[in-house]
Amino acid sequence: MELGEPDSSGRKKPVPIKGSEFVINVDIVIPSIGQASDLSWLQTKATKWGTIEVDSETLATSIDGVFAGGDAVSGPAFVVDAIKAGHVAAKSISRYLRGMDLKQGRENKKAGVVKDVPLDGISKIARQRMAEMDVQKRIAGHAEVALGFTEEQARLEAQRCLSCGICSECYECEQVCQAKAVDHTQTSLLEEILVGGIVLAPGVETISPEVREEYGYGYYPNVVTSLEFERYLSASGPTTGHIQRPSDNKEPKKVAWIQCVGSRDEERKYCSSVCCMYATKEAIIAKEHAHGLEPTIFFMDIRAFGKGFDSYYERAKNEYGVRYIRCMVSTVKENPNTHNLMMRYVAENGKLVEEEFDMVVLSVGLKPSPSTQELANRLGVNLNQYGFCTTDTLTPINTSNPGIFVCGASSEPKDIPETVMQASGAAACIGELLGDVRGSEIIRKEYPTETDVCGQDARxxxxxxxxxxxxxxxxxxxxxxxxxxxxxxxxxxxxxxxxxxxxxxxxxxxxxxxxxxxxxxxxxxxxxxxxxxxxxxxxxxxxxxxxxxxxxxxxxxxxxxxxxxxxxxxxxxxxxxxxxxxxxLLEPLYATKMDVTRNALVIGGGLSGMVSAISLAKQGFSVEIVECEAQLGGNLKHLHLMLDGSNIQEYLNQLIEEVKNHSLIKIHLASDVVAISGHVGHFESTVRGLQSTVEIKHGVVIVATGGVESKPVEYLYGQDERVITQRELEEKLVNSHSAFRIPHSIVMIQCVGSRDEQRPYCSRVCCSQAIKNALKLKELNPDTAVYILYRDIRTYGFREEYYYKAREAGVVFIRYDVDRKPEVRGQGSESEKLKVKSEKLGDRSQGAGVRGQMEVDVFDPILGTNVVLSADMVILAPAIVSHPGNERLSPLLKVTLNANRFFLEAHMKLRPVDFASDGMFLCGLAHSPKDISESIIQAKAVAGRAATVLAKDKLEVSGVVSKIDQNKCVACLTCIRMCPYSVPFINNKGAAEIEPAKCQGCGICASECPAKAIELMHYKDTQVVAKVEAMFIRI
Known part of the structure; x- marks a missing residue:
C-alpha cells in the first residue's frame, strides 16, 4: 500500500501498489475494521469527524440535559478515557439535576509531563518477559494467554520505576480516599510570615547501602538494612514482629550486623554516632523474639558513650549472648541453593575467617536530607563538607546566620536524647530573641459556660x-x-x-x-x-x-x-x-490555678549553670545562682583548648563577666542550699553562705552541680611524678610559665577507673581529650613518640576527623582488653618481652629500655604478644565521677540518683533534662559525663524547659490528683513510703496530706492505703469497680 491523493478532508488515503498483489492460503479471515457513530437519531451538533460535539469540561451536548462521552465523543480511544468520561458525565448530571453550576470548581489542570528524567547513576535493566500460555493450549479454549508475573518478577519490574512522580490525573486516589483528604483542585499557596527567629530541623536520612557493593544489598534478598530489620521487629511491620528472612520467610538462626556502612570511610569520615547502639538494641530485641537466634555484630569500635549505654552493651554480651567481633568484613557472598550468606573477614589476630549466616543486617549511617542544601541556600546558612549545618563548638545551636538556629541531627549525627535536648535548647535561643514580646500575639481560646450536670441522670x-x-x-x-x-x-x-x-x-x-x-x-x-x-x-x-x-x-x-x-x-x-x-459515674473535675514565682534557682556556678542562667535572664526572668566554691567556673577553670582550637579560658572569662554584670542574675558564692520546700511554680529554699543565710522564693530549680575528675589508684599515679592525668598535661602544655619540656616519648592510657565493675560507664570525653593533647604534642614537637592505649576509640560525630589527623600525625594506637590491662614500671627493666622496634611501630621506640625511663607493658592483640613501650611520661584518662554534693542534695530535693550517683532524669529519651518532679531540671555533668558543647546544649535545654513554667501567669494543676479523707487516715505512713515523688506528709493534725500541685496522679497511694482513706479523682473506687463489673456482666 501507499498513500494516494488527498481526499476532501485533506487526508491522504492508502491505495494498493500496482503489481504488488499475492495470494495466501488461510482457513479464517478476520477483517480489521474501523468504527463510526450513528448519530442520525440524535439532533445534536457533531464534529467534522462525525463525533458528538461536547463541552470539554462538563461533556454537555448542544441539547439541554444531554451529556456524552467515550468513543462517541473522542473517536477510538482507550478504556481509561471512557471510564473517566463516565465519571465526568455522572458529576455533570448530578449537578444538573440539583440545579447547580456545571462548571464551578471543575477546572482541572493536567500535570505537566516531565520530558527529561535525570539518568545519572541509574543502570538500564531490561523489562521482565511475562510468561504466556503454550500455543496448543491457547487454541483449545479462551483462557488468558498472558500468565502474569511471578512475585520475584513483579518486584524486579517495579524496581525499574524511575519514580519521576508524574500524576496521570486518573482521580482514582480521590475516589477511594475515605477521609476525602485528596483534593486535585488545590494549588500552591505562597504565604509570607513575619517571624523573630527560625529553627532548622530538616533531619537526616540513612545512607544508601549500595555504597558498599561488596555486601550484596539489592542482589541478595537476605541482606537488609538496619532500618528494614527494625521494621521486621515491629508489631506493625510486614511480619507483625516475627523475624523472617525475605528469601523464604523462614526464621533465621544466625544473623550478622555489619557496622559503619556509609560512614567512617574516605567519603564520609565522620561517625554516625547511633549505629553501635541501635545494632545492639536490634540484636537484643531479635534475641527476645527468637530465643534460639545467634546474633553477631562486626565492628571497629563500640561507641557506647551515652548515659547507660555501656551497661546496655555489657548486658548484650553477658546476658543475651550477643557476639561482638572486631574487624571489617571484606565481602558477603550468597549460596544460591540455600540463600545463606558467606562472610569473609580478617579477625583481630590476623587470621582469615569464613562464616555462614542466614541473614545480614547493614548498619547504615546518617547523612543530611537532599533538601537541606536548598534550604540552606535560601536562608544563607553555611554547611560543612558533608552537608550538615555548620556550628561553632561554643555556640552549638547557632548557625552562621544570626537569628537562625539548628537542632537535631541536621547539625551532627546524634541520638534521640541529644536531639530532644538540642530542640529545647533551640527554643531557649528563640526565647532569648523574643523575650520582650512574649505572648503579645497569642489569642487565648475561649470556652462556653460549662453546663451543670450535677443531679442529672447519665445521658x-x-x-x-x-x-x-x-x-x-x-x-x-x-x-x-x-x-x-x-x-x-x-x-x-x-x-x-x-x-x-x-x-x-x-x-x-x-x-x-x-x-x-x-x-x-x-x-x-x-x-x-x-x-x-x-x-x-x-x-x-x-x-x-x-x-x-x-x-x-x-x-x-x-x-x-x-x-x-x-x-x-x-x-x-x-x-x-x-x-x-x-x-x-464520672464527675466534673476542675484544675487548680496558682500564681508563678518568676524566679529561677540554679544550683551550681559552672559552665552549665552559668549558660542556663544567662539564657533565662535574656528571656526576661530573674535568676539566682548558688555556687559552693568561692568563684564561678567549675571544671572549666582547668580546661584551655577545644579539639578545634577554640580558646576555653577566653570564653569562660566572657561568660563570667556576662553573668556578673546582668541585672537579673544574683550570685551566691561559697554557699549551699540547705532546705527546700514547695512545688512547681512556688518553691522556697534556704541558702547558707559563709556570712549569712537567705531565703529564696523561686518557680523552678535547675541542678547543675557538675562532676569531678577521679583520682587514679593504679599505674603509679601519685607515686611517680611522671604519671599525670590528661587535664594536668593540658595545664602544662598551655602554661607559658611552666618549665615543662616536651618529652621524647609519651604513653597515654585510656579508661582509667571507668568501664569497669566499679564504674560501668564511659566518661565520654577521654578519647577526644587524649587525641587533642596528642595533636598538641605533635604540633609542638613532631618527633615526640605518642602512644595511646585504648579499649575503644570513641570519637563520635565529627570528632572522628581528629582521630584521622592523629593517625596521620604519627600517633600510634594500641588496643588493650580490660582483662589484660597495661602494666607501668617506674624504671628500665631487663624483661625479655618484645621491645618496640621501628619496623613494628613506625620508628617510635625512642631508645627503649634506657635507664631512667618508665616502661609500659601491654598485650597487642594484633601482634599477638606483649610489647614494652619506653616512656618519659605516662598520661592517664581518669573517670569523670559525680559531684560528692549529690548525695546530700538528692534527699533535699526529693529526686533520685542512679547507680553511678548521677542525677536520674524523668525519661531518658523524652524528658532528658526534667526530673520526675515538676519544675525541677538538670544539666551538665550532674546528668552524666559530656563535653563542653554538649553541656552548653543541655544548659540551653533546661533554660527552654524552665521557661515553659516561668512564662505562665498561672499554673493549672490537673484535677486528677489524690485526696485524703482526714477522718479515715490513721497516719500509718504507708502513702509516705510508697509515693515515688515524696508528696504525702503528716500535717499538724496528725493525718496525711497531699499537696495537689505536687501530686502526679499515679494513684499508688490510693491503691496501697490500708484504711481506704485515699481516692484518686477520676479513678474513684466506684468508677473503677463499675468498669470491672461491666467486664464480667455476661459471666
Missing part, C-alpha cells in the same frame, strides 16, 4: 470510629455501634470513618447539644494521642472535659486480633460496655 453519647480500615478492616464496627445503642444510659450512637477528623468533631458538638448529652464515650484508638483532642471538643460544647471516656478498640482489638475478626468484635463490644459503665 451518654457513644461515637465509634472506623479509622479507615485500621479498625473496620477487622472489627465489625456497625455491629459494635448497634450493641452500644442497647446499653443503659446510652441515648446517642454514631459511627464515623474518622472520629478525630474536623467534621466529626463538629458532629460530636452538635450531638451533645441535640441530645443533651452529659457524658461522652469514644471507641477508637489510644487515649495517649487522642484523649486531649476529644476532651477539648466536649469542652467547646459546654461539658466538663473530665466527663469523657475512651475505649481503645484499635490497639486492643483490631491490632492484636487481626486474624480473629469475630473475637476482635466481641472484645470491642466488651470494651465499649466497660467504658459506658465507668462514664455513667
Amino acid at each position: 451518654i453519647g457513644v461515637f465509634v470510629c472506623r479509622c479507615g480500615i485500621n479498625i473496620a478492616g477487622v472489627v465489625d464496627v456497625p455491629l459494635v455501634a448497634e450493641y452500644a445503642a442497647s446499653l443503659s444510659n446510652v441515648v446517642c450512637v454514631e459511627e464515623k470513618i474518622y472520629v478525630c477528623s474536623q467534621d466529626s468533631q463538629a458532629m460530636i458538638k452538635e450531638k451533645i447539644c441535640e441530645h443533651n448529652l452529659n457524658r461522652v464515650v469514644v471507641a477508637s484508638c489510644t487515649p495517649r494521642t487522642h484523649e486531649r483532642l476529644f476532651q477539648d471538643t466536649i469542652a467547646e460544647a459546654g461539658l466538663n472535659k473530665y466527663l469523657f471516656e475512651m475505649a481503645n478498640i484499635r490497639d486492643q482489638c483490631s491490632w492484636v486480633h487481626q486474624n480473629s475478626p469475630q473475637a476482635a468484635t466481641e472484645k470491642a463490644k466488651e470494651l465499649v460496655r466497660m467504658a459506658v459503665g465507668r462514664a455513667a
Whole structure:
C-alpha cells in the first residue's frame, strides 16, 4: 500500500501498489475494521469527524440535559478515557439535576509531563518477559494467554520505576480516599510570615547501602538494612514482629550486623554516632523474639558513650549472648541453593575467617536530607563538607546566620536524647530573641459556660470510629455501634470513618447539644494521642472535659486480633460496655490555678549553670545562682583548648563577666542550699553562705552541680611524678610559665577507673581529650613518640576527623582488653618481652629500655604478644565521677540518683533534662559525663524547659490528683513510703496530706492505703469497680 491523493478532508488515503498483489492460503479471515457513530437519531451538533460535539469540561451536548462521552465523543480511544468520561458525565448530571453550576470548581489542570528524567547513576535493566500460555493450549479454549508475573518478577519490574512522580490525573486516589483528604483542585499557596527567629530541623536520612557493593544489598534478598530489620521487629511491620528472612520467610538462626556502612570511610569520615547502639538494641530485641537466634555484630569500635549505654552493651554480651567481633568484613557472598550468606573477614589476630549466616543486617549511617542544601541556600546558612549545618563548638545551636538556629541531627549525627535536648535548647535561643514580646500575639481560646450536670441522670453519647480500615478492616464496627445503642444510659450512637477528623468533631458538638448529652464515650484508638483532642471538643460544647471516656478498640482489638475478626468484635463490644459503665459515674473535675514565682534557682556556678542562667535572664526572668566554691567556673577553670582550637579560658572569662554584670542574675558564692520546700511554680529554699543565710522564693530549680575528675589508684599515679592525668598535661602544655619540656616519648592510657565493675560507664570525653593533647604534642614537637592505649576509640560525630589527623600525625594506637590491662614500671627493666622496634611501630621506640625511663607493658592483640613501650611520661584518662554534693542534695530535693550517683532524669529519651518532679531540671555533668558543647546544649535545654513554667501567669494543676479523707487516715505512713515523688506528709493534725500541685496522679497511694482513706479523682473506687463489673456482666 501507499498513500494516494488527498481526499476532501485533506487526508491522504492508502491505495494498493500496482503489481504488488499475492495470494495466501488461510482457513479464517478476520477483517480489521474501523468504527463510526450513528448519530442520525440524535439532533445534536457533531464534529467534522462525525463525533458528538461536547463541552470539554462538563461533556454537555448542544441539547439541554444531554451529556456524552467515550468513543462517541473522542473517536477510538482507550478504556481509561471512557471510564473517566463516565465519571465526568455522572458529576455533570448530578449537578444538573440539583440545579447547580456545571462548571464551578471543575477546572482541572493536567500535570505537566516531565520530558527529561535525570539518568545519572541509574543502570538500564531490561523489562521482565511475562510468561504466556503454550500455543496448543491457547487454541483449545479462551483462557488468558498472558500468565502474569511471578512475585520475584513483579518486584524486579517495579524496581525499574524511575519514580519521576508524574500524576496521570486518573482521580482514582480521590475516589477511594475515605477521609476525602485528596483534593486535585488545590494549588500552591505562597504565604509570607513575619517571624523573630527560625529553627532548622530538616533531619537526616540513612545512607544508601549500595555504597558498599561488596555486601550484596539489592542482589541478595537476605541482606537488609538496619532500618528494614527494625521494621521486621515491629508489631506493625510486614511480619507483625516475627523475624523472617525475605528469601523464604523462614526464621533465621544466625544473623550478622555489619557496622559503619556509609560512614567512617574516605567519603564520609565522620561517625554516625547511633549505629553501635541501635545494632545492639536490634540484636537484643531479635534475641527476645527468637530465643534460639545467634546474633553477631562486626565492628571497629563500640561507641557506647551515652548515659547507660555501656551497661546496655555489657548486658548484650553477658546476658543475651550477643557476639561482638572486631574487624571489617571484606565481602558477603550468597549460596544460591540455600540463600545463606558467606562472610569473609580478617579477625583481630590476623587470621582469615569464613562464616555462614542466614541473614545480614547493614548498619547504615546518617547523612543530611537532599533538601537541606536548598534550604540552606535560601536562608544563607553555611554547611560543612558533608552537608550538615555548620556550628561553632561554643555556640552549638547557632548557625552562621544570626537569628537562625539548628537542632537535631541536621547539625551532627546524634541520638534521640541529644536531639530532644538540642530542640529545647533551640527554643531557649528563640526565647532569648523574643523575650520582650512574649505572648503579645497569642489569642487565648475561649470556652462556653460549662453546663451543670450535677443531679442529672447519665445521658451518654457513644461515637465509634472506623479509622479507615485500621479498625473496620477487622472489627465489625456497625455491629459494635448497634450493641452500644442497647446499653443503659446510652441515648446517642454514631459511627464515623474518622472520629478525630474536623467534621466529626463538629458532629460530636452538635450531638451533645441535640441530645443533651452529659457524658461522652469514644471507641477508637489510644487515649495517649487522642484523649486531649476529644476532651477539648466536649469542652467547646459546654461539658466538663473530665466527663469523657475512651475505649481503645484499635490497639486492643483490631491490632492484636487481626486474624480473629469475630473475637476482635466481641472484645470491642466488651470494651465499649466497660467504658459506658465507668462514664455513667464520672464527675466534673476542675484544675487548680496558682500564681508563678518568676524566679529561677540554679544550683551550681559552672559552665552549665552559668549558660542556663544567662539564657533565662535574656528571656526576661530573674535568676539566682548558688555556687559552693568561692568563684564561678567549675571544671572549666582547668580546661584551655577545644579539639578545634577554640580558646576555653577566653570564653569562660566572657561568660563570667556576662553573668556578673546582668541585672537579673544574683550570685551566691561559697554557699549551699540547705532546705527546700514547695512545688512547681512556688518553691522556697534556704541558702547558707559563709556570712549569712537567705531565703529564696523561686518557680523552678535547675541542678547543675557538675562532676569531678577521679583520682587514679593504679599505674603509679601519685607515686611517680611522671604519671599525670590528661587535664594536668593540658595545664602544662598551655602554661607559658611552666618549665615543662616536651618529652621524647609519651604513653597515654585510656579508661582509667571507668568501664569497669566499679564504674560501668564511659566518661565520654577521654578519647577526644587524649587525641587533642596528642595533636598538641605533635604540633609542638613532631618527633615526640605518642602512644595511646585504648579499649575503644570513641570519637563520635565529627570528632572522628581528629582521630584521622592523629593517625596521620604519627600517633600510634594500641588496643588493650580490660582483662589484660597495661602494666607501668617506674624504671628500665631487663624483661625479655618484645621491645618496640621501628619496623613494628613506625620508628617510635625512642631508645627503649634506657635507664631512667618508665616502661609500659601491654598485650597487642594484633601482634599477638606483649610489647614494652619506653616512656618519659605516662598520661592517664581518669573517670569523670559525680559531684560528692549529690548525695546530700538528692534527699533535699526529693529526686533520685542512679547507680553511678548521677542525677536520674524523668525519661531518658523524652524528658532528658526534667526530673520526675515538676519544675525541677538538670544539666551538665550532674546528668552524666559530656563535653563542653554538649553541656552548653543541655544548659540551653533546661533554660527552654524552665521557661515553659516561668512564662505562665498561672499554673493549672490537673484535677486528677489524690485526696485524703482526714477522718479515715490513721497516719500509718504507708502513702509516705510508697509515693515515688515524696508528696504525702503528716500535717499538724496528725493525718496525711497531699499537696495537689505536687501530686502526679499515679494513684499508688490510693491503691496501697490500708484504711481506704485515699481516692484518686477520676479513678474513684466506684468508677473503677463499675468498669470491672461491666467486664464480667455476661459471666
